[in-house]
Amino acid sequence: MESQSTITDSAVEPLALEALAELGRLGDEIAELAVHLNAAAARLLDLIREFDARGGWNHGFRSCAAWLTWRVGFSPTTAREHVRVARALTSLLPSTPPRHPRGGLPGRARGGRRAVVPRSGWPAAATGATDALGC
Numbered sequence: 678m679e680s681q682s683t684i685t686d687s688a689v690e691p692l693a694l695e696a697l698a699e700l701g702r703l704g705d706e707i708a709e710l711a712v713h714l715n716a717a718a719a720r721l722l723d724l725i726r727e728f729d730a731r732g733g734w735n736h737g738f739r740s741c742a743a744w745l746t747w748r749v750g751f752s753p754t755t756a757r758e759h760v761r762v763a764r765a766l767t768s769l770l771p772s773t774p775p776r777h778p779r780g781g782l783p784g785r786a787r788g789g790r791r792a793v794v795p796r797s798g799w800p801a802a803a804t805g806a807t808d809a810l811g812c
Contacts, residue, residue: 726763 725741728734734744745756 722759722763722766725759726767729760729763730767 725745729741734741738744738747741760742751742753742756745751745759746753749756751759
């Protein structure tokens with residue numbers, strides 16, 4: 678008995694490999710975008726910390742969180758959490774060494790002391806800090 682005409686394995690293989698390659702590209706794009714989001718979130722927290730410390734909100738608002746709610750559109754809870762985490766990271770993460778008068782970092786700071794960055798893109802201390810804070 679003759680078998681019916683079906684798609685052969687050799688015809689399926691290139692289609693499957695192409696689909697897998699496309700999924701790989703999608704996965705790579707997701708990972709890259711996540712790194713950018715993590716970097717933006719870290720920068721946002723740094724800016725919030727500085728803005729709060731310098732009292733940038735203290736012109737008609739009761740708190741930095743109230744200002745964030747008005748200016749950025751965060752819910753009050755989200756705004757309070759951002760301010761809380763920004764303040765907490767200040768005490769948990771080492772600050773950037775002061776700049777040398779000629780514009781560079783002092784010799785000791787150039788020596789390569791760097792934060793360990795896990796695959797998620799966040800410094801290890803920040804990851805532990807948010808876990809310790811219950812975030």
